[in-house]
Structures are given as structure tokens and as C-alpha cells.
Amino acid sequence: MTEKGLRNLRPATQLVHGATERSQHGETSEALFLTQGFVYDSAEAAEARFKGEEPGFIYSRYANPTNHMFEQRMCLLEGAEDARAFGSGMAAVAAAILCQVRSGDHIVAAKALFGSCRWIIETLAPKYGIDVTLVDGADLDQWRRAVKPNTKVVFFETPTNPTLEVYDIAAIAEIAHSVGANVVIDNVFATPLLQKPLLHGADIVVYSATKHIDGQGRCLGGVLLSSKEWIDKNLHDYFRHTGPSLSPFNAWVLLKGLETLPVRVRQQTESAGRIADFLAGHSAVSRVIYPGRADHPQAAIVARQMTGGSTLVCFELKGGKDAAFATENGLGIIRISNNLGDAKSLITHPTTTTHKSMTEEARLGAGITPGMLRLSVGLEDGEDLLDDLDRALRKAG
Numbered sequence: 001m002t003e004k005g006l007r008n009l010r011p012a013t014q015l016v017h018g019a020t021e022r023s024q025h026g027e028t029s030e031a032l033f034l035t036q037g038f039v040y041d042s043a044e045a046a047e048a049r050f051k052g053e054e055p056g057f058i059y060s061r062y063a064n065p066t067n068h069m070f071e072q073r074m075c076l077l078e079g080a081e082d083a084r085a086f087g088s089g090m091a092a093v094a095a096a097i098l099c100q101v102r103s104g105d106h107i108v109a110a111k112a113l114f115g116s117c118r119w120i121i122e123t124l125a126p127k128y129g130i131d132v133t134l135v136d137g138a139d140l141d142q143w144r145r146a147v148k149p150n151t152k153v154v155f156f157e158t159p160t161n162p163t164l165e166v167y168d169i170a171a172i173a174e175i176a177h178s179v180g181a182n183v184v185i186d187n188v189f190a191t192p193l194l195q196k197p198l199l200h201g202a203d204i205v206v207y208s209a210t211k212h213i214d215g216q217g218r219c220l221g222g223v224l225l226s227s228k229e230w231i232d233k234n235l236h237d238y239f240r241h242t243g244p245s246l247s248p249f250n251a252w253v254l255l256k257g258l259e260t261l262p263v264r265v266r267q268q269t270e271s272a273g274r275i276a277d278f279l280a281g282h283s284a285v286s287r288v289i290y291p292g293r294a295d296h297p298q299a300a301i302v303a304r305q306m307t308g309g310s311t312l313v314c315f316e317l318k319g320g321k322d323a324a325f326a327t328e329n330g331l332g333i334i335r336i337s338n339n340l341g342d343a344k345s346l347i348t349h350p351t352t353t354t355h356k357s358m359t360e361e362a363r364l365g366a367g368i369t370p371g372m373l374r375l376s377v378g379l380e381d382g383e384d385l386l387d388d389l390d391r392a393l394r395k396a397g
């Protein structure tokens, strides 16, 4: 199947066959090129490759055949022209932002960010003379007021962690583009299957591949996707010389993860929807936030820009922190962990874990209450997960 033919096929097929580059052995499963470097047949061949006159690999910090398969398969899925694979999601986020700004530039970001993303924006960027404005991502007026002629980057996650707010990508992109800024979206919670930011006007998409793309809790990874022009101009040299590259071994694990991504995300999203409905009807629960439900605060945006409610459910217990802890401690199948996107269902109490470093005021301002739990729904049988939650809530109550 040619790459051109593959582009017309559906995602599940692309993710099994796309971007496979077989070696001379014709292996069925993708080859793992665990190599640092490459040899050349002659001095002239080495010269030609360094000059860019001949295609081929030079050094695995720049590019590697297994990483290349992973990047190109991600491009097919996302509908992007080019990609780079990173050693972690944070390496991808840091590069997406830092490779395109300089001292005197301005960044606008939504307040509701993954902790390390917020550190890059709030703490690291100002150290290099980059001015930063944080806004409430759901309020378009705040985005409009925040952008300035020197705004270079507009950055947000949607859905957000942990409150699963959904921001209007097309509307925010229009505001960003009015001042010539690029829109960077951290699309981890939606996955590339349920939301395609580039289609809605974003310029750069980043993932922690650690989450659903691996999907089985094994290795860290990240990926950035954009136009070939943006990558050549902004990221190409930054990537080569700062060295955030992914291990080929991890690229191979992630590549195999992509084969099963649609099946996993579909199953996990279906279970998440059932769990959200169950929790919404439970007397111990004061609030359920799930992008797949009609009562989600941004349900209209969800309908426009997502094709599913995601694999995460956020809910709040009437009994506050004590009830949240008792619920976590009463679970048998669902495990307590701050990770997400795994085959194993994982639950976390954001106030005391992932969002512990925020001030109480900032946390409450972001809607993260002491009774709130974030559940990442895994691949277990949905009935067993409902039974587990029911038992834990009963014990907690």
C-alpha cells in the first residue's frame, strides 16, 4: 500500500499499516533500530548525506528509522505534514514553546494547565525575558484582551486537567492569528482520535505519548506535530542541538501502541460514559464533569470539536476530602495513581497530588475542590468498574 493510498483509509487501518518501512528481511512487525549511528559506503556518501543531497540517517539524536515510523504514523493519524518524537511529553511541550520565542516576546496561556506546563510558562519563560499572561480559557473576552502585537504563542489544553473544561479551539485560534501568534495545543486528554486540533485552526499539537499512545503504562514519550514549514523553520535545529529525542526502544513500544489505540480508546470512552452516568445518579456525588454528557458546561463546543467524551471522568463527593479519600481507599480494582490513559483504571485526588503545588486560592479558582476525584478509565470490564465504584461509595458513605 502506498502512503498516498493510506491517507485515504480510515484511522484504524492507518494505525496498523501506516508508515511501515520494512528492512531487507521483510519482517511483519516493525523493526527496532536500536542504534546510535549509521555507516556510509564511502567518504563521498558521508559527504552527500551531510550536505542533504542524499536521503538517509546520520545520528539517532537527529532521526532514527524506528522513530521515523512512529512520527510518520502519527502524521497520518493527525493529518499533519511532519512530526518529531520526544523523550517525554514535557520535552515536547517545552520545545513547542521555547523553540519559537525570544526575549521580548509574549505568551498567552490558559490557567488550567498540567503542573509542569504551568511551570514552563509561569517560571521558566519569564527567566528568559518572555512576558506571560494567564487567562481563563473558557472566557473568549480574556483571550481577546490578552493578545498583543508581540504575542508569539497561545497555549492551552482541552479538555483540561482535572476539571475537563473544553475550550473553543477555532475561536481562540482566530484571536491568536489576528496578531500573528501560533496556537499550541496539548491534546493529551482528547487523544488524536477524539479531537483533531489542526482541523480547527491550531498550528502545533503536542502529546504526552506516555498516556493513551503507549496506553499500557510502560514508557515515557512525547510527540509534536505541525506543518513542515513550521518544523523546518522553528524546531529542526532546536531539536537536533538540544537533544530531547526519544529512545528508539520507546519509539517501537509506542509504534506498537498505535496499532491498538482505536480499540482501546473506544472501549475506555464507552466505559467512561457509563461510569459518568452512574456517578451522576449517585446520592454521594454532588457533581460529575464529563465532556460526553449533555450537562457538561461546554457541551456545545464538545459537539463541534470532539467525537467522544474522553476516557476521563471528574467527580465531586458531597462529603469533601474525607469522602474522597474513603472512596479511593475502598476501591479494589481501580488503583490510586496520578497517571492516566493506562489499560488499568487509575484514580487520583488532585488537591493532594497533581495540583498540590498550587495555592488553595488558585486551586479553588480553577474549580478543583477537596472532594474532587479524577478517574482515568481503563480496559477492565465496565461492569466490574461500576461494581467497584458502587462498593467503594457505599463503604465511604
Ligand SMILES: *Cc1c(COP(=O)(O)O)cnc(C)c1O
Pocket (backbone or CB within 6 Å): 088, 089, 090, 091, 093, 114, 117, 157, 161, 186, 188, 189, 207, 208, 209, 210, 211, 220, 221, 222
Ligand atoms: C502527562 C501530561 C504531560 C507530560 O507528559 P510526560 O510524558 O509525563 O512528560 C503534559 N500534558 C498533559 C496534559 C499530561 O497529561
